[in-house]
Amino acid sequence: MxxxxxxxxxxxxxxxxxxxxxxxxxxxxxxxxxxxxxxxxxxxxxxxxxxxxxxxxxxxxxxxxxxxxxxxxxxxxxxxxxxxxxxxxxxxxxxxxxxYTIQPNQFPRVENSSDILIQPVTVDNFEAYLKLRFEQDLEFGKNFATQKIDLNKRQFNNPAIMQIIASYKGKPAGAVDVIMTEKTAEIDSLDVNEFLRKKGIGSRLQYFVMKKFWDKTVLLVADGEDTPREMYQKQNYQYGGFxxxxxxxxxxxxx
CATH class of the missing domain: 3.40.630.30 (Gcn5-related N-acetyltransferase (GNAT))
Structure with a gap:
């Protein structure tokens, strides 16, 4: 490839x-x-x-x-x-x-947790996904968060994008979007509720992606000055450039 x-x-x-x-x-x-x-x-x-x-x-x-x-x-x-x-x-x-890129079989195994549930977004949980994303996007202002709702709706109807939501003890806690091509799966907008971080939710979301797209190269872009990049390195992602x-x-x- x-x-x-x-x-x-x-x-x-x-x-x-x-x-x-x-x-x-x-x-x-x-x-x-x-x-x-x-x-x-x-x-x-x-x-x-x-x-x-x-x-x-x-x-x-x-x-x-x-x-x-x-x-x-x-x-x-x-x-x-x-x-x-x-x-x-x-x-x-x-x-x-x-x-960063990774072959899914190189991602460290993540144990199941009865507290964490990972699901693709469907018509049944789409409103919960929209509400969670809106709350996350408020960091960038209410106007931005409101406009982002329409983008999330368009992406929900895009067959090349899978939206995934995580729940912790029954409450929406995190989400990730995956952009699919023939040979790649791109992790985008991975975010976990700030009050529920360090509980393994982010790792569970990624592990779900690895299992779902086991036959593709998974890729993502990280801020070069942010701490999440250190997590990706520990998870066996390979550096691909800046x-x-x-x-x-x-x-x-x-x-």
Whole structure:
């Protein structure tokens, strides 16, 4: 099988413009979802190229009342020192993502627990899933959480996406979405109620995915500066590369 790269990661959004330098992704259904409204550079831009692209995206977003700009740099390439200094001076948040893959039979065995129940989302438990996701998404604001409801409904009707919910002692406690292709299963939006963490719910959700998609390569993307990546490493996920991301949120709609 070919090497898994960030090109294999599922993106919610549409290419609205593309040239030799970048691809512009836009998602009008959720204008404030930063991961769906961004520019992906094809190769490292010079500082002047970045500034020109920055002006283009800022103006594009300004016309649509979007208060952010976001850029992804090419996989396994880091902006040079001049660009990093510019980004920090301009108030950008600078971070990086890490790609991990695993063959399901390499995932550590997880013992059953009578307190934890893992189920695919169906019409019978869909409302419980929506309520749980809404509560999780409130971290990013009520407007975002409300818009995310429609996205979750669209994904429920997408045959290439499986939504999975975990219950702890009968109450919704966590969830994960899985994006399926012929050869891969991508773990996305894995989240557990903050008051129920460290009870094995996250591991049970992943183990369910491993058993369900035993014949596929499982992949996920982790924040390179977040602690969950350490958990993935202990669970035998294999590191597959990094990608830098930068974003800036404007307090006012001014160019």
């Amino acid at each position: 070919k090497k898994i790269t960030f090109e294999d990661i599922y993106t919610i959004g549409n290419i609205v413009f593309e040239n030799t330098l970048y691809k512009h992704i836009h998602y009008p259904e959720m204008l404030n979802r930063y991961d769906s409204n961004f520019i992906q550079f094809k190769h490292l831009p010079t500082l002047d190229e970045f500034k020109d692209t920055e002006d283009y995206l800022r103006e594009f977003h300004f016309r649509r009342n979007q208060r952010h700009v976001k850029f992804y740099f090419p996989e396994s390439e880091k902006p040079d020192e001049n660009e990093m200094n510019y980004l920090k001076k301009q108030g950008y948040e600078v971070g990086y993502l890490e790609l 990608k830098y991301e930068v974003q800036k949120i404007y307090k006012e709609q001014a160019l």
